[in-house]
Amino acid sequence: MERVEAVVIGAGQAGLCMSYHLSRLGIEHLVLERARIAERWRSERWDSLVFQFPNWMLRLPGFAYEGPRPDDFMPRDGIVEFLEEYARRTMPPVRCGVRVTGLYQSPSGHLRVEADSLSLEALHVVVATGPYQRPxxxxxxxxxxxxxxxxxxxxxxxxxxxxxxxxxxxxxxxxxxxxxxxxxxxxxxxxxxxxxxxxxxxxxxxxxxxxxxxxxxxxxxxxxxxxxxxxxxxxxxxxxxxxxxxxxxxxxxxxxxxxxxxxxxxxxxxxxxxxxxxxxxxxxxxxxxxxxxxxxxxxxxxxxxxxxxxxxxxxxxxxxxxxxxxxxxxxxxxxxxAVGYQPDFGWIHCAPFNTHGHPVHSRGLSPTPGLYFLGLPRLHKVKSAFLWGVGEDAAYLASHILDRRRGV
The missing domain is CATH 3.50.50.60 (FAD/NAD(P)-binding domain)
Incomplete structure (x- = not known):
């Protein structure tokens, strides 16, 4: 079984932001993505979609829009290119094409991640699979x-x-x-x-x-x-x-x-x-x-x-x-x-959920030691699930992981 200090599940904006902050703090980690970076932007959005906020609000930790049209609005494919460029610059350790099928607590107290092609054991797992899971x-x-x-x-x-x-x-x-x-x-x-x-x-x-x-x-x-x-x-x-x-x-x-x-x-x-x-x-x-x-x-x-x-x-x-x-x-x-989405966390077998299937957490911290959630609507603030807002929550979780490593 492969062992790693931290695993991030999902390589959308939330997962990429999480990887950025973990790397900044020197925390070894892997990012597992079921398909491609920014997959939902690629395959679960209509062709004519245009980002709802102006280009100057396209900002992630360590990277922001640098083009000549800050007040224009980015089409869907432009958002994909923006996230791809962010990944090129930050170089997250992403493994694409890895679909996580189960998350368990091992006898050692660590977290075990099961996927189609591998098994991992980690001290910390961040679930960053996005807010739009099951329509x-x-x-x-x-x-x-x-x-x-x-x-x-x-x-x-x-x-x-x-x-x-x-x-x-x-x-x-x-x-x-x-x-x-x-x-x-x-x-x-x-x-x-x-x-x-x-x-x-x-x-x-x-x-x-x-x-x-x-x-x-x-x-x-x-x-x-x-x-x-x-x-x-x-x-x-x-x-x-x-x-x-x-x-x-x-x-x-x-x-x-x-x-x-x-x-x-x-x-x-x-x-x-x-x-x-x-x-x-x-x-x-x-x-x-x-x-x-x-x-x-x-x-x-x-x-x-x-x-x-x-x-x-x-x-x-x-x-x-x-x-x-x-x-x-x-x-x-x-x-x-078009009546909304509900969570799809049936693959997580080591954490409590409420009657609506939403994870029990406090600012992304699960009661299960070492388990975190990121990128969910209103995780902590109104902006928590926004492309330009998720980085703040990622920084908070990364700091918590560092403190946990130090035994604080």
Whole structure:
């Protein structure tokens, strides 16, 4: 059995950041990756995806965007190249094509990593497999007609992969909104089932949303101070970045619906909560603008005032909240499930998990000695799963591993 001081599982942004800090502290380690570096960016994102934050926010420990267009938005393939360049510069000890199948505690008290082709024993293991593990597919999907084509958001690549006909996108978070917009831009008839969401301005008072998020300190909020029910903001970098406005998507031809409640043969029944969900999204938009205005005034910043403070657009222009629609009558042939993800840690046999399958931890530290988690949503702060935020958590875990080595 091969022995190593530390093993990092996953070579996305979290795993690469972890390797950087372990190397900086002189801690021997290996990074195991099931496929290729940044695999989910390569194979589980649609072709037209553009990073949600401007290029100047592309930063990892010891490396940041250096190009001539800091205020532009990087396409998906550019993000892959950015992470590949980071790996070339930091030279992490990555073994690609190694799928970890089990993690156990050995009789010696160390951790045993089992993979398809090897067994490792380590004093420390960092699980950095990312936040997007197993897409959620509601049970009611099984009641849909067999002829209805169904995929999850991580399998969507482009409009042309779908069969002819209208498309129903279920879920109005970041993926659902952006996929719906991509379909509308490609001339498809789109129905969007709207749930909880947070609408924010792409730019306000001369700065990008990301700039204000850092200035206000909202990304640095510790998770205990953030309501669990607060969804992430809707953002897009398409066309240089613009507001993610669901009502504007409706004006461009999409039909907005409430939450999907039931499937009855070819008939889909929707909850009458569309206006309520839109109103809650608008409230977040207005709260953000008020927070910026207060921050500008409090710190006497030279931020230009908008000609008119952004407001929620008016009521829907036509009835878009039918209680029931028929797949045949509307021509819907495809459904894209974009309702989120759930953890997939069934291969870990030496750590406690809650009833929802999430690991029990404190700032990434598992109760199991030597086991750590990194890159999960709101692991410690709001920014914990962001490309530009995960490095801080990686530094903390690396320092803890060093202290543990020293017996502190």
């Amino acid at each position: 959620i597919v509601p049970a009611l999907s099984q009641s849909l007609p067999a002829a209805t084509w169904q995929i999850t958001a991580n399998c969507y690549t482009r409009a042309q992969q779908l069969p002819p006909g209208a498309v129903l996108v279920v879920g109005s978070g970041g993926s659902g909104w952006q996929i719906a917009e991509d379909l509308v831009r490609n001339g498809r008839r789109v129905y969007l089932s709207v749930g909880r969401h947070l609408r924010v301005p792409r730019r306000y008072r001369g700065q990008d949303f990301g700039w204000w998020q850092e200035a206000l300190g909202t990304a640095d909020q510790v998770v205990g101070n953030v309501p669990r029910s607060m969804p992430p903001p809707l953002l897009t970098g398409i066309d240089g970045g613009h507001d993610a406005d669901l009502r504007d998507l409706q004006r461009r031809g999409a039909t907005l619906l409430g939450s999907l409640g039931a499937v009855e043969g070819t008939r889909l029944r929707f909850v009458s909560d569309l206006e309520e969900n839109l109103a809650k999204g608008d409230a977040g938009f207005e709260h953000f603008c008020r927070s910026v205005d207060a921050h500008v005034q409090r710190h006497h910043l030279a931020a230009p005032r908008a000609p008119a403070a952004p407001q929620a657009t008016g009521p829907m222009e036509r009835a878009v909240q039918p209680g029931v629609i028929d797949l045949a009558a509307t021509g819907i042939t495809s459904i894209i499930w």
